[in-house]
Amino acid sequence: MVDYPQVLTxxxxxxxxxxGIMADLKTMQMRHVFGTAVVVAxxxxxxxxxxxxxxxxxxxxxEQFASLAADFSIRACKTGMLADAEHVHVVVEALxxxxxxxxxxxxxxxxxxxxxxxxxxxxxxxxxxxxPLATVVTPNLPxxxxxxxxxxxxxxxxxxxxxxxxxxxxxxxxxxxGHGHNQTTAADYVILADGSAFWLSAPWIETVRxxxxxxxxxxxxxxxxxxGVSMATAIQTAxxxxxxxxxxxxxxxxxxxxxxxxxxPNDEVxxxxx
Numbered sequence: 001m002v003d004y005p006q007v008l009t010x011x012x013x014x015x016x017x018x019x020g021i022m023a024d025l026k027t028m029q030m031r032h033v034f035g036t037a038v039v040v041a042x043x044x045x046x047x048x049x050x051x052x053x054x055x056x057x058x059x060x061x062x063e064q065f066a067s068l069a070a071d072f073s074i075r076a077c078k079t080g081m082l083a084d085a086e087h088v089h090v091v092v093e094a095l096x097x098x099x100x101x102x103x104x105x106x107x108x109x110x111x112x113x114x115x116x117x118x119x120x121x122x123x124x125x126x127x128x129x130x131x132p133l134a135t136v137v138t139p140n141l142p143x144x145x146x147x148x149x150x151x152x153x154x155x156x157x158x159x160x161x162x163x164x165x166x167x168x169x170x171x172x173x174x175x176x177x178g179h180g181h182n183q184t185t186a187a188d189y190v191i192l193a194d195g196s197a198f199w200l201s202a203p204w205i206e207t208v209r210x211x212x213x214x215x216x217x218x219x220x221x222x223x224x225x226x227x228g229v230s231m232a233t234a235i236q237t238a239x240x241x242x243x244x245x246x247x248x249x250x251x252x253x254x255x256x257x258x259x260x261x262x263x264x265p266n267d268e269v270x271x272x273x274x
Contacts, residue, residue, distance in 0.1 A: 005226035011080025012041035018258020019212030024219040026261040031223035047253030050115035055083040065094040076226035078104035084119040102135035106218035112256040132169030162191040197274035209257035240265035
């Protein structure tokens, strides 16, 4: 009998199946770990946008955490959509109560179509309560701007944002550059707990099928950490997996379509020391 590492995603559902908990579980399966989930919110959405969502009652969220803790040996976990300040706090208290291994925080704020997935009043709660628990945090540029209060338009700004995120308590930081203006490469800045830093760069892929990119990267990263690989290697594998999932596209829906979670990472990602 094969003993696969067990991992946990704490996030919202996605009707499309390409983002949120659905993308997390698909990614975890592809990375050969056993995925479990605590559902914080349920969304009604498609590739054209988010039509509605509802956060679950605190009691039910706490019962999900307790159920998993009583039966599973979770080696790594991640957060995604957490809805509002109240639910961020509920998740924080559960993560303090249970040891689920290294924590990846994907500070999901806005859906690909522009719908808000985190209330404005929750930004401070994420900053003050969740980030200090994070083993690694994976914001895109708009999320990094909201969390740090910095404007980010240049590579120097990305470096400053990474340092600011560490100052907020996150041990390792990936500032994802996919929302930048460079249309030739997608470059992410990584700063590790030991102070070392590097850039990961992949060819820019012109496509609207990027629904669930952030969820997929953070889920792959969580899976790799559960296997016990180093943080730097886990981050590079996650970047390669997402790049391949975007490049080898599938046709689903009529808007911002999902990634191809069937792929295996390729070698198109380049690493440069910062």
